[in-house]
Amino acid sequence: MAEIEIRALRKTFDGAEVLKGVDLTIQDGEFISLVGPSGCGKSTLLRVIAGLEPQSSGEVRIDGVSADGIRPSARNLAMVFQSYALYPHLSVFDNIAVPLRMKRLSALERTPFLGRLMPGRRRAERVIRDDVERVAEQLEISPLLKRKPGQLSGGQRQRVAVGRAIVRQPRAFLFDEPLSNLDAKLRVHMRAEIAQLHRQLKTTFIYVTHDQAEAMTMSGRIAVMIGGELIQVGTPSAIYEEPCDIRVAEFVGTPKINAFPGRIRSDGRLEMLGHVLHVATPAPAGGCRVCVRPERIELGSHGPFSGTVVHLENLGSEAFVHIGGAGTDTPVVARVNDPSQLPAIGASAGYGFAPAAVRAFDADGKRIVTSIPSRVERPREVAVV
Numbered sequence: 261m262a263e264i265e266i267r268a269l270r271k272t273f274d275g276a277e278v279l280k281g282v283d284l285t286i287q288d289g290e291f292i293s294l295v296g297p298s299g300c301g302k303s304t305l306l307r308v309i310a311g312l313e314p315q316s317s318g319e320v321r322i323d324g325v326s327a328d329g330i331r332p333s334a335r336n337l338a339m340v341f342q343s344y345a346l347y348p349h350l351s352v353f354d355n356i357a358v359p360l361r362m363k364r365l366s367a368l369e370r371t372p373f374l375g376r377l378m379p380g381r382r383r384a385e386r387v388i389r390d391d392v393e394r395v396a397e398q399l400e401i402s403p404l405l406k407r408k409p410g411q412l413s414g415g416q417r418q419r420v421a422v423g424r425a426i427v428r429q430p431r432a433f434l435f436d437e438p439l440s441n442l443d444a445k446l447r448v449h450m451r452a453e454i455a456q457l458h459r460q461l462k463t464t465f466i467y468v469t470h471d472q473a474e475a476m477t478m479s480g481r482i483a484v485m486i487g488g489e490l491i492q493v494g495t496p497s498a499i500y501e502e503p504c505d506i507r508v509a510e511f512v513g514t515p516k517i518n519a520f521p522g523r524i525r526s527d528g529r530l531e532m533l534g535h536v537l538h539v540a541t542p543a544p545a546g547g548c549r550v551c552v553r554p555e556r557i558e559l560g561s562h563g564p565f566s567g568t569v570v571h572l573e574n575l576g577s578e579a580f581v582h583i584g585g586a587g588t589d590t591p592v593v594a595r596v597n598d599p600s601q602l603p604a605i606g607a608s609a610g611y612g613f614a615p616a617a618v619r620a621f622d623a624d625g626k627r628i629v630t631s632i633p634s635r636v637e638r639p640r641e642v643a644v645v
């Protein structure tokens with residue numbers, strides 16, 4: 261088990277800064293996901309923690325000790341890659357046994373013929389066999405131990421890769437997009453397995469993914485990285501409900517949050533698409549973005565906003581209505597819980613939202629504080645819904 265501290269970490273490749281001063285403390289036993297768009301530096305951060313890549317400046321501390329100068333193998337962190345990185349010519353058993361043989365057998369004991377004659381080899385192999393069988397049982401891959409990776413499905417290969425990581429009993433697991441090669445259904449299944457594994461092992465998990473749904477469903481905390489910086493770290497619900505930056509709001513959530521062009525008036529009220537909202541802010545007057553999640557958009561002929569239905573996404577259990585020509589660059593998306601109630605494409609659609617659904621961001625994309633003023637004070641104010 262390990263607490264991992266990352267302090268002012270910078271990494272430059274050929275003059276391009278990929279990590280721009282990352283600070284993060286990962287608690288012992290925590291499951292944290294690093295999410296962000298492709299190229300934001302997630303894998304680089306993981307590789308620096310693992311010791312596979314040296315940082316340009318800053319520090320990684322593992323259990324209070326600087327990892328500088330400590331070889332990857334001596335850090336005792338297990339990495340699970342997207343590509344599984346299994347040895348194709350070795351059986352599942354031997355793939356899982358590799359790290360144990362590296363640790364417990366000397367170079368001479370590992371040689372194929374001479375090694376067998378060494379006195380300690382047989383005893384060490386018995387212990388290794390027990391460990392591999394225990395892990396195989398835990399991951400329900402015991403019947404596969406004799407097979408080669410080429411004879412396994414993607415999900416089974418992933419389990420073998422996880423088995424090879426677990427068997428070493430590392431201080432922490434570093435996962436680099438481990439489910440990306442699996443089909444959608446299996447990915448959902450494996451998410452549950454990895455979360456269950458974390459509950460069982462109670463070891464620190466650092467999980468890199470560009471799939472925000474994966475991060476939301478598995479981890480205790482999410483760290484959102486954009487352009488080499490950590491923008492926000494928090495629980496999945498805090499990241500989803502209270503994003504501190506419009507880039508976080510737009511990255512997390514499917515479909516994407518609706519962002520309307522807006523304005524902060526000199527009296528502190530927010531205005532959008534010609535309506536004054538029942539939302540106030542102490543932020544200075546100027547341009548802003550008014551954001552509302554699709555599930556908080558309420559369709560109804562009463563408006564006060566309106567447009568034309570341009571697209572429908574019916575997923576069976578829920579549906580999304582895309583409303584174009586509503587004064588926004590891209591169609592406004594509203595979730596409908598009952599797909600039997602969908603409007604027709606081309607129909608006009610009114611919509612609104614409750615003042616509490618508004619998340620507003622200033623011209624620099626930073627979240628601005630908003631409140632809902634008392635209606636008694638401003639009786640003639642235009643309500644949103």
Ligand SMILES: Nc1ncnc2c1ncn2[C@@H]1O[C@H](COP(=O)(O)OP(=O)(O)OP(=O)(O)O)[C@@H](O)[C@H]1O
Nearest residue numbers: 273274278296297298299300301302303304305470
């Ligand atoms: N060895 C390297 N040499 C030069 N540039 C690199 C190297 N490794 C990564 N980069 C660059 O650093 C940036 C961050 O890469 P990184 O792999 O960390 O991103 P990522 O967020 O993990 O992306 P993805 O989700 O696509 O895997 C990218 O622009 C990438 O091209």
